[in-house]
Amino acid sequence: MKHTPRKLKRCPGRPVTGVDGDAREHLLTAATELFALQGVAATSFAAIAKRAGLTPAMMHYYFKDRDHLLDCVVEEKIAPMIASVWRPVDPDAAPAEMLRGVVGRLVAGIERMPWIPSTWMREVLNEGGLLRGRVLRKLPFDKVRLVSEAVARAQAKGEIQADLDPVLMVFSMLGLVMMHLATAPFFAEVFHRKEPDAQAIGRHITALLRHGLQPPGASARKNMRKGK
Amino acid sequence: MKHTPRKLKRCPGRPVTGVDGDAREHLLTAATELFALQGVAATSFAAIAKRAGLTPAMMHYYFKDRDHLLDCVVEEKIAPMIASVWRPVDPDAAPAEMLRGVVGRLVAGIERMPWIPSTWMREVLNEGGLLRGRVLRKLPFDKVRLVSEAVARAQAKGEIQADLDPVLMVFSMLGLVMMHLATAPFFAEVFHRKEPDAQAIGRHITALLRHGLQPPGASARKNMRKGK
Numbered sequence: 001m002k003h004t005p006r007k008l009k010r011c012p013g014r015p016v017t018g019v020d021g022d023a024r025e026h027l028l029t030a031a032t033e034l035f036a037l038q039g040v041a042a043t044s045f046a047a048i049a050k051r052a053g054l055t056p057a058m059m060h061y062y063f064k065d066r067d068h069l070l071d072c073v074v075e076e077k078i079a080p081m082i083a084s085v086w087r088p089v090d091p092d093a094a095p096a097e098m099l100r101g102v103v104g105r106l107v108a109g110i111e112r113m114p115w116i117p118s119t120w121m122r123e124v125l126n127e128g129g130l131l132r133g134r135v136l137r138k139l140p141f142d143k144v145r146l147v148s149e150a151v152a153r154a155q156a157k158g159e160i161q162a163d164l165d166p167v168l169m170v171f172s173m174l175g176l177v178m179m180h181l182a183t184a185p186f187f188a189e190v191f192h193r194k195e196p197d198a199q200a201i202g203r204h205i206t207a208l209l210r211h212g213l214q215p216p217g218a219s220a221r222k223n224m225r226k227g228k
Numbered sequence: 229m230k231h232t233p234r235k236l237k238r239c240p241g242r243p244v245t246g247v248d249g250d251a252r253e254h255l256l257t258a259a260t261e262l263f264a265l266q267g268v269a270a271t272s273f274a275a276i277a278k279r280a281g282l283t284p285a286m287m288h289y290y291f292k293d294r295d296h297l298l299d300c301v302v303e304e305k306i307a308p309m310i311a312s313v314w315r316p317v318d319p320d321a322a323p324a325e326m327l328r329g330v331v332g333r334l335v336a337g338i339e340r341m342p343w344i345p346s347t348w349m350r351e352v353l354n355e356g357g358l359l360r361g362r363v364l365r366k367l368p369f370d371k372v373r374l375v376s377e378a379v380a381r382a383q384a385k386g387e388i389q390a391d392l393d394p395v396l397m398v399f400s401m402l403g404l405v406m407m408h409l410a411t412a413p414f415f416a417e418v419f420h421r422k423e424p425d426a427q428a429i430g431r432h433i434t435a436l437l438r439h440g441l442q443p444p445g446a447s448a449r450k451n452m453r454k455g456k
Binding site (some may be wrong): 008034037038048081095099118120121124125126127128132139151154158159160161163164165167168169171175176181182183185186187191193196200201202204205206207208209211212213214215 | 261265266306308309323324327329346349350352355356360366379382386387388389391393395396397400403404407408411414415418419420423428429431432433434435436437438439440441442444
């Protein structure tokens, strides 16, 4: 496995080259899976090693302690995903386009890393969550602010209803994606339905954010009238 | 304090009359507050008694064990709140009215019992949540189904966009309320804003569910055209 010097600098336990890279990657993957299933607090180094089919000594070779392990999970797994979601946000796009883009990229990222939503619910949203501070430091607030500013500008022009809170809107968007994807099996069990896949959930959320309970043509009519 | 025979039957530890009722109520209140702060698993009988200013012996006098305590919290606190939210749903109302009613009553119930949202997130939504089964048994599925059926009927008539999933919509609605109310202090901290109160959050969610990013007049125009 190859590792870039930039990432090496950000998480010192990460080896530059060699077969060891695979073992370390297996351990990180096992850790994220257990975090999603049972939370960070309930997950021991021994359990992670066992899930990865390796020894606890290997865990301690790569990760000094739990803090170091959490640093590596955030630096190598969560931060790149957050960046991939927010980096492409275009300050000149319409709010609906921004929201559609963020939701789409977030859903795509979660399809690659299905352990993300329940970990986010448990370890970021919950009081006392063990990844809260680390994950917050990775949120690109300049990009996040672009979305709420675009909503507020459109409201000022009367293009979006005034009762929406532009900043809460960002939280609604992220929360809907994380909540629906974290609870899809639970939802299916409660309502006796087939578990919705990530793409179906993404379509529902994008539709909800863009039009709510409005008829399908409402936006098209408005945009036509305005010559958009 | 007076207690009705109906409630006595539902939770046997509950005394019929007498000053003891107050002590028991203090203990239940302390339990719900601690559940919200730190979760059910981390909350001991001793900690609950201490918070209520009473002795552990009092806890054991009223509540046989943790299962019994959780039964009482659900029967006496959570079930009446769920019933107050769902009972008034009118099968003949328009979807937007149903959603507005459910969100409004849920927000009002949480204003009386602010410990509800974080407990719901942690103990119902999370995998392994310790109230999941008990709370689910209290959900009035006949009423819940009315909302998704009304959305589906309106979609069939072309009055609501087809991309919304009518059943996921119920989950979106409940999830938005619980998530925003559970995380209002966190949200305020992250975005350097005053903590939004429950009414402001309720207005935002109702607006989002009804109109999404549509202009304020979209619904009025459509309704006028249809002579509603």
